[in-house]
Amino acid sequence: MATWKKIFIIISAIVIVLIGGGLYFLNQFLNALAPPKIEITKEYISTDRDFVNGVTIEKILVDSLGAKGYPVKYTTFYTTSCNIQHPKNRPTDPPSKIEFYKPGKYSWDEDTVKVDHIHNGLSRESVSSSDKLWWLNKYGKLPVCPLKFERNQWYYFTIGDPKVTGIFFFIDKEGREHQYFLASGVSPI
Template sequence: MILLLIAGALYFLYSFFTAFAPPEVNITKEYISTNRDFINGISIEKLRVDSMGGEGYPVKYTVIYEISCNIHHPKDRPSEPPDKIYFGKPGRYSWDEDTTRIPYIHNGLSRTSLDSTGKLWWLRKFGDHPVCPIKFEPDQWYFITLGNPQVTGIFFYIDKTGKEHQHVLASGVSPI
């Protein structure tokens, strides 16, 4: 009985403290997955990089194309968002896109737009695609946001040999 109580307490403590860690995210050319759920969908920005930082990811860049994955929450199962989104397969989500030219400076966990026009980005979205309209290209940087406050974003890069690299920027925000 005492062993069962100790095991239960250890499991509770493990579950409690892992809730503070940012989600584990895996990105490939075919899908993005997480150990949590994609409740709010994701956005993927294609970047034209002007300069790299010492951490190995872009610090000055221009977003030249953006796509957003919108999760469809069924009325009979609203609490079952996906934990994997396929780029080339339809699912309980759809994609919209935007061609844009917004320059940014990335400093630590925040980024600042260098565009002072104050464009309303959500008014320019177009398309309603069942599969992701972007194909990941070699030697190209992407910035992915998850709609999760624990992750500021993820820089994703495919090098010339086809190897995939990701740099997760954990925000440090507690989910509790």
């Protein structure tokens, strides 16, 4: 084979590797900017990332639905939180899947509250003044989720990721599950 053909093949291979590597790293960078993919069922919540900060589930009483079909005004009357156990002496990866009714490297607590919320665009705000907020009970360190999902009931999930405002989860009368993901619009950069 002629020398110029060998040089052309080597240069072509280098260019292909550089372009392929550049596209791979560009894809990874853009994926890091995107909100996580979340899947919620009655049995678990999973993500394509990790649940570093755990998950909070609110059981809500809906006052009104917005044009997109999810609650815009509601009252939270019960919460439960999944707290990830981070060992001090040995690092472990946070879970990417939390099973509600199976023990894992996390514990659950629950609280009875009464907080009124309004969703305005991408943000959620409490309309209850601090003197109207009340808490009845706080129980902690439960091995599994104390909440039992019910039909015809709305839930609101927060996952501690700044790119996610929250996720509404609804189980209709037939038992079908519906999920409404609310991205915050916040970029990690």
